[in-house]
Amino acid sequence: MLEKKKYRCLLAMLLMAWHTVAVFAQTVQTVQTAACCGGCRPGYRLVFCDEFNGADGTLPDPKVWKCCRRRPQVTWARFLSDSPDVAFMKDGSLVLRAVPASDGSAGEGTMRTGGIESSQSFAFRFGRVECRALVNPFIGNFPAIWMMPRTDLKWPQGGEIDIFEQINGEQKAYSTVHSAWTKGHPGEPHSGNISLPMDRYHVYAVEWEEDALTFYADGRQLYQYEKQNDSQEQWPFDKSDFYLILNQSVGDGSWADKPDAAHTYEMRVDWIRVYQKEKTGTCRNAVPTEKDTGGKGFCALRTAGKGEKETDERGEARAGRGRKSGGRRAFP
CATH class of the missing domain: 1.20.5 (Single alpha-helices involved in coiled-coils or other helix-helix interfaces)
Structure with a gap:
């Protein structure tokens, strides 16, 4: 006993x-x-985040991000470069710049610009994206935080989600959606904006649901675009996974003005995070990373799987973005 x-x-x-x-x-x-x-966030799970806390002067994790590809005929991408002076981490933030090109004969034109994207590592469908960023308004300024679909469809048939853009010296944040419908109906509103003091950080967000895209700045609703029907034309936003893009570009006079080729433009990104509701949403290419807590509830990164093609992100999409608020026009 x-x-x-x-x-x-x-x-x-x-x-x-x-x-x-x-x-x-x-x-x-x-x-x-x-x-x-x-x-x-109550009722949500964190599926992706990057705090950009790497060593000063280093690039963001290459398992997560790659440099956006330069395309001379595309407005936002015409000066893109993988030079270390246009994309690097410093003081716990990602720094993206557009800088004067030291040698135009290298094929870079008058500027070199920085941009990173996650097309081969992370994409998702539905959720909430939040990004804390600081921009420096100036003539020709054109930074962006946005998303593009993994699809073989030509722009804008697969859609485009612009969480945040700012142009020139304006003290405004813009949010916009693009689709075949918005391209064919330029008078229909598909964009909104809000006045903000741009000398400080703001949190820009989009809540992406099955039937609506709602944009926020510092928690204030900026704009909402709703599903009207189930067509690819009007609502492509439930038919593909989308990936993240962060870039500092300069205008060409079509919407943002032409840049001052002697000026250095800069956007700083403190962090970016993606949440999904507990019982909705999909997340593709999920494997543990160094930031993962044991691989539980955290989507992250691997190279695109067999059969997944990298979208030619805005190969046409920003090939001229002349647009006006409240129904801005997107060029093909």
Whole structure:
């Protein structure tokens, strides 16, 4: 009888110890996730984040991001460069620049601009994207935080989601959607804007649901675009996964003015995070990363799988963006 009591006591102690370890592990995981996402959103799970806390002067994680490809005939992409002076981390932020080109004969034109994207590592469908960023308004300024679809369809048939743009010296944030419908109906509103002091950081966001895209700046609703029918033309936003793009560009006079070729333009991104509601949304190419808390509830990165083609991100999409607020025109 005494031996049985000893065994029961030992078993109880082991169970208590196991429970303590499990609670501790869960607490550590929660703290680690909160450290990355800066807090939790009730009813949501964090599926992706980058805090850009790497060593000063280094590039963001190449397993996550790659430099946007230069295309001379595309307005926003005509000066893109993989030069280390236009995309790097500093003081816990991602710095993206447009700088005077030192040698136009290298085929870079008058400027070199920086941009990064996640087409081969992370894409998702439905959720909330939040990004904290600071821009420096100036004639010709054209930074953007936006999303493009993984699809073989030509722009804008697959859609485009512009979470944030700012132009020239304006103290405004713009949010816009593009589709075949908006291109064919330029008078129909598909954009909104809000006045903001641009000498400080702001949090720009989009809530992407099955039937609506709602844009925010510092928690204030900026614009909402709603599903009208299930056609690819009007609502392509439930038919493809979308990936993230961050870039600092300069205008060409069609919407943002032509740049001052002697000026250095800059956008700083403190962090970017993607949340999804607990019971909705899809997340593709999910594998653990160094920032992952054990691979649980966290979408991240791997190279695009077989059969997944990288979208020619705005190969045509920003090939001239002359647009006006409240129904701005998007060029093909």
